[in-house]
Amino acid sequence: MTPKKKKIVKIGAILLITGLLIGGGTVLYMFNMPHRNVQNTSSDFSLTASKLVTEYLENPATANEKYLADDGDSKILEIKGTVAKISEDFNGQKVVLLQENSDKAGVSCTFTQETNKNVSNIQVGETITIKGVIRSGASFDPDLEMYENVVIEKSNLVK
Amino acid sequence: MKKVSFLISTVAIVLALFAFTPPVGKLVSSKTHIKFFSHTSVEDIQANNYASVSTIDPSTGDVVFSVPMQSFEFGKALMQKHFNGEDFLDTKQFPKAKLKGKITNIAEINLEKDGTYQANVEGELTIKGVTKPIKEKGTVTVKGNKIEVQSIFNIVLADYGINFVKGKPASNIAKTVEITVQAEYQSE
Numbered sequence: 522m523t524p525k526k527k528k529i530v531k532i533g534a535i536l537l538i539t540g541l542l543i544g545g546g547t548v549l550y551m552f553n554m555p556h557r558n559v560q561n562t563s564s565d566f567s568l569t570a571s572k573l574v575t576e577y578l579e580n581p582a583t584a585n586e587k588y589l590a591d592d593g594d595s596k597i598l599e600i601k602g603t604v605a606k607i608s609e610d611f612n613g614q615k616v617v618l619l620q621e622n623s624d625k626a627g628v629s630c631t632f633t634q635e636t637n638k639n640v641s642n643i644q645v646g647e648t649i650t651i652k653g654v655i656r657s658g659a660s661f662d663p664d665l666e667m668y669e670n671v672v673i674e675k676s677n678l679v680k
Numbered sequence: 681m682k683k684v685s686f687l688i689s690t691v692a693i694v695l696a697l698f699a700f701t702p703p704v705g706k707l708v709s710s711k712t713h714i715k716f717f718s719h720t721s722v723e724d725i726q727a728n729n730y731a732s733v734s735t736i737d738p739s740t741g742d743v744v745f746s747v748p749m750q751s752f753e754f755g756k757a758l759m760q761k762h763f764n765g766e767d768f769l770d771t772k773q774f775p776k777a778k779l780k781g782k783i784t785n786i787a788e789i790n791l792e793k794d795g796t797y798q799a800n801v802e803g804e805l806t807i808k809g810v811t812k813p814i815k816e817k818g819t820v821t822v823k824g825n826k827i828e829v830q831s832i833f834n835i836v837l838a839d840y841g842i843n844f845v846k847g848k849p850a851s852n853i854a855k856t857v858e859i860t861v862q863a864e865y866q867s868e
Contacts, residue, residue, distance in 0.1 A: 556757040593764030610730040611713040657748035664744045
């Protein structure tokens with residue numbers, strides 16, 4: 522082998538190894554990528570529960586286009602409304618329903634194990650603002666024969 | 681004559697009472713858990729959803745579940761992205777799945793008496809816009825004013841237009857996945 526050929530082989534090997542490391546690292550990162558931290562991500566929209574419900578009831582297709590993402594990392598919203606109900610789901614997470622008496626549907630906000638404690642101070646009738654990620658919109662379901670609420674998860678109170 | 685008018689008024693009162701008895705309302709549950717479980721020799725995958733809404737009509741046995749698909753939560757973020765994506769469940773286009781069925785033996789289930797009853801459910805399941813018939817079994821547990829429903833059944837992903845022919849999804853996701861449904865209803 523001439524020195525020139527040796528050099529080419531050496532450079533080739535270095536490039537190959539670097540490529541493999543970057544590629545492997547990317548695959549590993551992608552595979553173990555953490556979930557998006559909703560509370561540490563800035564909000565996309567800030568609006569009232571009434572406004573959000575109205576948008577969905579008036580034009581569900583437009584609202585879905587505006588708020589839902591293909592990969593499930595949908596818009597992060599800050600929603601202001603009146604607390605109508607506080608409950609708990611099967612996962613021990615607090616669920617706060619924001620709904621005005623005059624509205625047909627509300628916004629159901631599920632908290633997390635970490636943010637649950639912030640719900641203990643709030644009461645039905647209070648006006649609060651909650652930040653979370655939207656999962657689905659409000660609509661009238663003819664089979665349930667009732668209005669379904671907007672679903673928000675990974676919620677926390679906005680101070 | 682007096683007797684007749686008495687009889688008529690009694691009948692009228694009884695009829696009035698019946699007429700004003702409100703129909704037995706639907707039971708509503710927003711406390712639900714739906715689990716998706718896939719087993720292959722490569723790995724086990726599961727996802728949980730706590731945000732579905734369900735109703736049962738005790739008079740007809742009609743049962744409905746409406747499932748917000750983006751609420752399924754996976755251990756790995758990448759899996760969740762794939763699940764939501766166009767190739768898998770396309771949740772932006774189809775944000776909700778629905779189970780619409782009938783408890784065919786509702787007459788044998790006494791929702792006012794504590795106990796565990798077997799329920800036979802027949803109906804339709806709609807996922808990703810595709811509707812298929814289902815026939816499954818579940819249990820109804822009545823305890824005080826709480827009614828809990830549970831069911832475990834399998835679905836074939838290809839039935840709903842979810843097919844993987846190559847790559848990791850094809851080897852890591854089972855062709856048949858197990859669905860566990862749990863819901864708690866409050867009676868008035």
